[in-house]
Amino acid sequence: MLLIHCPYCDETLPEAEFTYAGQAHVVRPADPSGESDADWEAFLFLRDNAKGPHFERWRHLHGCGRFFNAVRDTVSDRFLTTYEAGLPRPDLSTLTEDQP
């Protein structure tokens, strides 16, 4: 079982308390009707399929209930870091696998 650090609870907890919630940092356009079909399609449907560090959302469902962002290496399945929703992407070069 993965151990995931919840940035709101500030505890490292079993995966069973969390749910995956898709790719992070997908921003909804402010004016959807002004988007081209291709851009709107990309917003709705197109997601990264990263091999390596992946920015993704998780929710501490059976806990504080908060959504937060995480960087997980899709090869090793290790979490590189987790951070509160709304914060900018962390710099990947500063992350190591030793972080909680």
Added chain:
Amino acid sequence: MNAPVSALTPGPLVETDVVRVSLEAPRGRLSLRARGELAPFDVALGLTLPRKIGQRAAGDGIEALCLGPDEWMIHAPEAQVGALLSACATLYERHPHSLVDVSGRETTYVVDGPGALDLLSVGCPRDLDRILPGEGRRTVFDGVTVILWRDGETTARLDVWHSFAPYLSELLETGSRELAADAAAAR
């Protein structure tokens, strides 16, 4: 399996050498969501709301557990619920919040005895030793969201939504008997 709520009779559920499980009588429960300044709520509720997730506070028959950054569960005698609701309603204009009476939503199990933590570990994947006596958490028990109040070294309460209660009863009962059998075999 899905017994109606009225089928949940408060009282002992199972009692073995190592652990005792019982169903508590109904009590008043309030769910509070509030952000920003909390001091006015402390005054209205008559206790200092804990600011850190997992911490508890008690005062005048009521107790509060911080579940999330802006969420608290408040237990109070049923007779006090109306007074608490109206005390906080006066704050609403200046401090918008949500205070909802959820007394009819949940049931509380009390787990007590030297095997209490072992029994909880049947369904809870957390390191239970890190929930100190006097704290509480919302967590998961075999797929069911529960609020765990750790009252003492070997005493805990589990709040669970009614619809999951018959399932949880069965699981706690089976777990208790297994623990008792283990203890008997070890003797």
